[in-house]
Amino acid sequence: MKRFAELLDRLLLTPSRNGKLTLLVDYFTTVPDPERGLALAAITRDLSIASVKPAMLRALVEERIDPILFGYSYDYVGDLAETIALIWPTEASALDRRNDVPTLSEVVQTLDATSRAKAPAVMADWLDRLDASGRYALIKLATGGLRIGVSSRLAKQALADFGKVDVVEIEELWHGLTLPYLELFAWLEGHAPKPESLAAAPFRPVMLATAIEDGDLDKLDPADYAAEWKWDGIRVQATSERGVRRLYTRTGDDISGTFPDILEALDFEGAMDGELLVGHSPDLTAGKQGPVEIGTFGDLQQRLNRKAVTAKTMEAYPAFIRAYDLMQDGSEDLRAAPFRERRARLEAFVLGLDPTRFDISRLVEFTDWQQIVDFRTEPPHPIIEGLMLKRWDSPYVPGRPRGPWFKWKREPFTIDAVLMYAQRGHGKRSSFYSDYTFGVWKGDTPETGELVPVGKAYFGFTDDELKLIDKFVRDNTIDRYGPVRSVKATPEVGLVLEIAFEGLNRSARHKSGVAMRFPRISRLRWDKPAREADRLETLERMLD
Template identity: 50%
Template sequence: MEAFAALLDALVYTSSRNAKLRLLADYLRRTPDPDRGWALAALTDGLDFPAVKSAVIRNLLIERVDPVLYALSRDYVGDTAETASLLWPEPPAPPSPPTVSEAVDILAGMTRATVSRELPALLDQLDAYGRYALLKLATGAMRIGISARLAKTAFAQAFAVSVDDVEEYWHGQTAPYLPLFDWAANGAEPPSGEDMPLFRPFMLAHPLDDTVVDMADYAAEWKWDGIRVQLVHVANDTGGETRVYSRSGDDISATFPEIAAALDIPAVLDGELLVRGSHQGGERAEQAGAASFNALQQRLGRKTVSKKMLEEYPAFVRLYDALIVEGEDLREHSWEQRRALLERFAPRLDPARFDVSAVIEAATLDELAAIRERSRDEAIEGVMLKRRDSPYVAGRRTGLWYKWKRDPLLIDCVLMYAQRGSGKRSSFYSDYTFGCWDGDPDDVENGGAELLPVGKAYFGFTDEELKWLDRYVRQHTVKTFGPVRETDKSLVFEVAFDSVHASKRHKSGLAMRFPRISRIRADKPAHEADRIDTLRALVKD
């Protein structure tokens, strides 16, 4: 456990990506099985201990230290694990730390009835660094800048294997990943998942930015405003299995059972999950039957889906690509070859659940730009540019695929509330809620106007701007609500966002899609910020 605690401590204070990779790769090489596998799972959110929650840790702390001291410390530190590790009373006997594997076994065996007894006993075996590592491992709230992709890259560097192979073999394996380590570290045969519906890594795109491309070499498609999914069907002894995976590799088949049931031909397909238009809820049907993202959002995150939900928000997949079809791996083929096969294959699928994303005919980039400008009225985010001779490779490869998102919408909003961030931002007020005027703030005779929250953002500003904003919040606080500070409604943000939709969950009746801080408008008086009506006018009927 000491080595894992030292790794976490080093990663927290390391900002360089390459330095993080070196630290993690060195740990994976030096640490024996199964500790390194459990640590890797913890770093990539692959562990879950249902009995150990933040509320349990808080209750244990306030039994041992002054509740006011805990509350003040937690508010200042901004992280439950760090606060608990520092405030926990030192044990009378010298620490005798368990291994990572032993700690995992103990945590996994805890229940709601036993956690209040067993977790303190485990914490008493550790010093402050070990307690921090244990609580981070137990709650899954790492927030140390290690993404799943970075962890896989470090794994590849540790054992001099291809990161593409790591991506390919990773899915279907469970912690502590013994077959994966045996392959990479000892030269064993790679893990096999031939008869399992496994996720394959997505091919991703770079932003187009100022890149100049020759349209003779690229095909253009719409970038639809849904969620990217992968559908996998395999034939096996049980007759066949189908899985629907999100971009991060999460299995969302239970949320969209009609999609999983619709694919019964062995294949791995890449597409965009959308909801049909012309359903209840006020959304109009978009191009080719796709409703806005707000309609799809009604289905996301649900563990069970009612018959009514299936009827009101029927899902379908707009196909982009084919990776494997009836046992033939197409990923080394060119985009043109895969596209031709996909167009021949798609008619064999249920047309109510599948169609193929159309290719946009544009001879020049300027012509495509003009078409893209008209995309504001469609259920799309922009356009994609795919090199015609590109294979399907995991991750982002320069020069192969580009995404050209539509220009964001902009609106001036007033800062209303701020809350501390997490991890490295735990000492800064970095999460901002902003609003627009519901009426004319200058119309004093009729009572002025109320500010109504319209969105929340926590990125779009530089580190220097974050420091300035943190000082501003502290100096302009008028009320506090636990960890939230209400400010004096004097600072204007220029907020960029992709779209806005009607929402019954917010007092303003609106919900922004991907809001982010575009500029801090300290020069602009708050009463000149935009009104709710400006946003309402952007909602599609």
Template identity: 60%
Template sequence: MQAFSDLLERLILTASRNTKIELMVNYFRQTPNPARGWTLAVLTGELDIPGVKGGSIRRLIEDRVDPELFRMSYDYVGDLAETVSLMWPGTRGANRIPPIDDVIEALLGATRAEGERLVAGWLDMLEPPQRWALIKMVTGGLRIGVSARLAKVALAEMGGVEPAEIEEIWHGLAPPYESLFDWLDGKADKPSPDIKAPFRPVMLAHPLVTKDKRDDPEAIDPAMIDPDIFAAEWKYDGIRVQAVSERGVRRMYTRTGDDISHTFPDVLAAMDFEAAIDGELLIRAPNGEVAPFNELQQRLNRKTVTKKQMEARPAMIRAYDILVEGDEDLRSLPFSERRERLEAFVEKSASERIDISPLVPVTNLEALEAARNEPPAPEIEGLMLKRWDSVYEAGRPTGPWYKWKRDPFLIDAVMMYAQRGHGRRSSFYSDFTFGVWREGEDGDEITPVGKAYFGFTDEELKQLDKFVRENTIDRFGPVRSVTANKEKGLVLEVAFEGLQRSPRHKSGLAMRFPRINRIRWDKPSAEADRLETLEKMLPADPLLDKG
């Protein structure tokens, strides 16, 4: 547990992607099997210890300290593992620190009662940093800035292989991944698990215009917009997926390789083919068009889905590409040929659950820019540009594919509440709820319309945190209410990708990907936007259009 705890602490304290990779590479090289394999399972979210959950940890701590004191402390700190690790009244340094593999293997074979007893014993003997690591390990939700993809990149660097090689076999492996590490160490051949309907690493695009050049009219070379070189297609606001049906097995993966098949059985039932296609997962509206992203959110992250939910929000795939057809791998073919094969494939399948993303005529830069900012449907985020001669290459190669998203919506809102962050931000107020003006019973009032926790620099975070601390008017556990009236308040320029109605929110609206674009220290709070301004941005709702 000591080395595992040290790794987590270092990962959480660095913001650098390259440094995180270096830390994981060094850990994997220096740590023997099976400890490093269990650590990998924790980092990638593949470890499930059924006998011990967050409720178990709460019961254990409330048996040892005043429950009211614990609840007050938890409200202030905002993180269960951190709170318990600091409050636990154990005997520190009384015994040796157990290795991570001993801990996990003992817990996997334990009942709930045995698991809680084991965890309590370890918490007694560990120091606070190791307690935190132990609790995070058994409850999940690390929030240390390491994705499953980044952990696989570190593995690839350690073994001198491509990340795609690991991703292609990942779903055929299981913790503690000894065959994987033996291969990466050069002690054995590459594992070759017999995976039916495997995941193929996806191809990603670069922004056509980077954020820092968004206002530069000369950021794009007009000569690049050539119909003989590039194809253009609409970029829909859904979830990028890979639908694979091979050898009697049907699966649907996210772009990062997570298997979400169980959540969309209605789509799987329509996958009566032998192929692997790349596309966008969407919800079909009653009028046959694409429903807002909020409707898709109602189907995501569910362990089970009911017939009623599937009927109310039927899922579909808008296909972008075809990777495999029958026994033929098409990824080495140019996009022009893959597009022809995809069109024939979709026509042959004749499924109401699978259609094709239409191409957009490429004429000149002005016409494409107009199409990007005024697409035929509000559920379109912008355009994709793909070279006709591009092969399907895993990762994000430079040159073949570009995304050109619609300019974001912008509003000026007033900060209302702030909450402490997690990980390296746990000492700062970094999650901000903001609102706009509307007419209330006693005159103008602020109503919340969204929450954002990124878009600002580290220096700006310090300034925002200082404002919160100096302008707090009330506290609600880890949340602070700040001054927000016509005379005083902090205006935030908020960027977002879309807007839809939502009965779950007080304002009746929900934003898509809100983030802080600028801090308007110069703008009086009385001049922030009104709710009516946002309501005018709402698209027509296809769910209400039965025509």
């Protein structure tokens, strides 16, 4: 546990991607099996411990600490694991056992075999024996709440660097591996052959596009490229092989359990790349194919990140895939074929599928780049966020090669809003108010109207700007609601934030009736009086 705790501390305090990779490679090099494999599983969130829940930990610490004192401490620190790790009282008798620290494998094996009824006693014993850093690591491990700035993809890249192999090889093997990855590490260290992936319906690393930059179009021939709309859903890979059906995100996360309606329709052998959307099917007897009433990203979010989905939810938000590419057709791997050929195969492939669950992303006809500029500015559907350009002769190459595929998103929308509420962040931001709720004016005038919340944002500003906003929040707090501070926001006094966002949805859950897509703070408007912030009518016109 000591090395694992040290790794978490360093990853948390290391901002750079290369720095995190170096720390992970060093850990894999110096820590033996099975510890390193279990740490890897914890970081990639493939380790699940059912016997420990946050509510149980809170009850455990409140048996030893005054609940009011704990509440104030939690409010200040902003992170449950860090608060418990710092405030946990260690009895003198427990200090004699400080050298008797459990190993990572001991913790995992014990918790896997422990019931929820017995877990509090087991956790209390370990919390007594560990120091603050170890307690923090133990709680994060047990609850699966690691927030250390390391994605599953970054961890796989560290494995590739460790073994000096291509990360694509790691990704293609990943879903056929089992904890604690002994075969994987043996291969990466040169002690054993490459593991053979016997898993049916494996994840195949996706091909990504690069953003169009100034001057790119001047260097390209329009005749070399196909264009299609970039839809505002989530990129997925639908795979069906030997009776096994899987739905993956672009990063390889298995979301099959959340979309049983899609899984049921994977009546094919192959692997398809596309966009997951929600929409209602038309009357197929009218000769139309595929869903035509496409829901917003907010509608799609009603289906995402759920452990179970009800029949009522599936009926209200039916999911479908808008197909982009065909990676595998039966037993034939098409990734080396040019896009023109894959596209023709995809069109024939989709015709044989359930039209209420699959359709194809239509190509956009054009002859010159000015037409593409015009299409990007005025797309024909509000759920379109831009255009994709794909070379006709491009193979399907994992990663983000520059040149074969480009994405050109619409310019973001911007409004001026007023800061209303602030909450502490997590990790290195736990001492700052860095999560912000903002609103716009509703009513005839700011003096006679009110501010209504329209969104939340926690990025888009520099560290120096964060300190300035934090000071404004502390100097202008008018009320507290647990960890949230209400900030003074009147026509005369208020911090105006320029908010950039990708789109708007109608929302019955918000008082304003609208919800923003990907809001972020683009700049601080210290120069602008709060009374001059935008009005709700402005956003409603955008919706219309």
